[in-house]
Amino acid sequence: MQDTRTISQLIADHVPGMPLEQRFYTDPDIYRLELERIITRNWIMAGHVSQIPNPGDFFVFELANESAIVVRGSEGKVKAFANVCRHRGSLVCLEQSGSTRKFECPYHGWMYDIDGNLTAARAMPKDFDKKSHGLFPVSVDVLGGLIFVCFSDNPPSLEGAKRDLAEPFAMFGFDNLKVAAKKVYPIEANWKLAVENYQECYHCATAHPDYARMHTLMLDRMKRERVQGHMLERMEACGLKNIEYDFVDTHARPGEQGYGYSRTAMFEGYKTGSRDGEPVAPLLGNLKDYDGGASDFTFGPCSFLLAYSDHVVGYVFKPVDLENCVCEIYWLVRGDAVEGKDYDVDELTWLWHVTTLADKEIIVNNWKGVRSRYYRPGPFSTMERMERRFIDWVLQQLADDDRKLPLTGTG
Ligand code: FES
Numbered sequence: 001m002q003d004t005r006t007i008s009q010l011i012a013d014h015v016p017g018m019p020l021e022q023r024f025y026t027d028p029d030i031y032r033l034e035l036e037r038i039i040t041r042n043w044i045m046a047g048h049v050s051q052i053p054n055p056g057d058f059f060v061f062e063l064a065n066e067s068a069i070v071v072r073g074s075e076g077k078v079k080a081f082a083n084v085c086r087h088r089g090s091l092v093c094l095e096q097s098g099s100t101r102k103f104e105c106p107y108h109g110w111m112y113d114i115d116g117n118l119t120a121a122r123a124m125p126k127d128f129d130k131k132s133h134g135l136f137p138v139s140v141d142v143l144g145g146l147i148f149v150c151f152s153d154n155p156p157s158l159e160g161a162k163r164d165l166a167e168p169f170a171m172f173g174f175d176n177l178k179v180a181a182k183k184v185y186p187i188e189a190n191w192k193l194a195v196e197n198y199q200e201c202y203h204c205a206t207a208h209p210d211y212a213r214m215h216t217l218m219l220d221r222m223k224r225e226r227v228q229g230h231m232l233e234r235m236e237a238c239g240l241k242n243i244e245y246d247f248v249d250t251h252a253r254p255g256e257q258g259y260g261y262s263r264t265a266m267f268e269g270y271k272t273g274s275r276d277g278e279p280v281a282p283l284l285g286n287l288k289d290y291d292g293g294a295s296d297f298t299f300g301p302c303s304f305l306l307a308y309s310d311h312v313v314g315y316v317f318k319p320v321d322l323e324n325c326v327c328e329i330y331w332l333v334r335g336d337a338v339e340g341k342d343y344d345v346d347e348l349t350w351l352w353h354v355t356t357l358a359d360k361e362i363i364v365n366n367w368k369g370v371r372s373r374y375y376r377p378g379p380f381s382t383m384e385r386m387e388r389r390f391i392d393w394v395l396q397q398l399a400d401d402d403r404k405l406p407l408t409g410t411g
């Protein structure tokens with residue numbers, strides 16, 4: 001039977017403390033609303049300043065239906081523009097990254113400089129005003145060397161994140177990192193299942209034997225607090241402060257982008273997230289030694305970072321369409337570290353490569369089951385509280401809907 005409930009009814013029917021109903025994962029109208037209310041309204045990590053050190057260096061950042069050119073402008077500032085020609089709308093830049101003095105639209109050859117100005121357009125009427133046909137700017141900001149974009153002209157404030165995360169960023173020398181490796185993992189599943197998976201470690205003990213022998217997040221809260229001791233004792237001598245912020249999802253301040261920071265001990269004997277727990281790159285920033293911890297950063301719904309003492313791993317989850325998403329992973333090391341001498345890419349990327357391949361598999365299995373007629377949300381465990389919070393936040397964003405869309409439904 002056709003499910004004709006509106007989005008308001010669907011949200012009203014949501015049982016607190018339970019996962020989402022099937023329609024939230026399979027309905028194209030809900031996905032469209034998510035793009036409008038969540039994906040393009042929040043900041044998302046697009047890269048690191050070290051990828052575009054000089055004027056004219058650029059990369060393209062794609063997110064669902066949107067594409068932005070992120071470029072170092074002529075005066076050295078990081079800028080972002082919609083990758084959409086002001087003539088008839090073609091994508092302007094087809095290369096994924098590079099260095100250039102101008103962007104030439106492949107359709108009719110309109111030319112834009114690296115500050116987004118239209119500089120040449122053939123055979124246009126005399127009164128055509130080039131000045132008012134520059135590429136549309138996309139909101140962009142830099143925090144701790146990380147480049148964030150938002151496809152909204154009225155993005156959430158980053159004030160709190162900038163203020164509170166300045167110190168954690170400084171501890172690890174985020175401004176001076178470089179991208180040692182980047183991998184893209186396509187996942188055949190609705191994007192929320194991938195984000196939900198990242199937010200809980202209930203699955204870690206079963207799905208990630210390598211991760212679980214070093215990270216303590218798969219322990220319940222009480223046990224984890226007991227193992228924090230050895231890290232807390234060492235932190236100060238290693239050059240780290242015990243800082244914690246939780247303004248994630250429903251805990252975000254009104255009008256602000258949600259964010260969080262905390263550090264969790266690894267099991268004794270592990271200095272970093274590597275095959276044998278031994279360092280895989282030089283110590284970050286001004287750190288003096290290994291405290292045996294790993295720091296979690298959260299920015300908005302889709303961007304996460306894990307800072308070990310010698311490298312940082314960045315995770316970005318991006319919807320492609322209703323039924324597909326990608327996980328982009330960045331491995332960042334000190335800017336002056338030399339590949340082959342100070343780090344080996346295979347060793348550096350090993351843990352999160354194998355962990356992400358396993359995650360991809362369980363997320364796709366989850367997606368297959370969620371689409372079944374037999375799927376019913378089952379209760380969360382006590383180890384899935386962040387996932388539960390994420391779901392509550394998603395529902396809040398969707399409820400901010402005064403149009404009462406009649407949904408298509410999936411039967
Ligand atoms: S669409 Fe770009 S020049 Fe025509």
Ligand SMILES: [Fe+2]
Binds near residue numbers: 203208355359
């Ligand atoms: Fe996982």
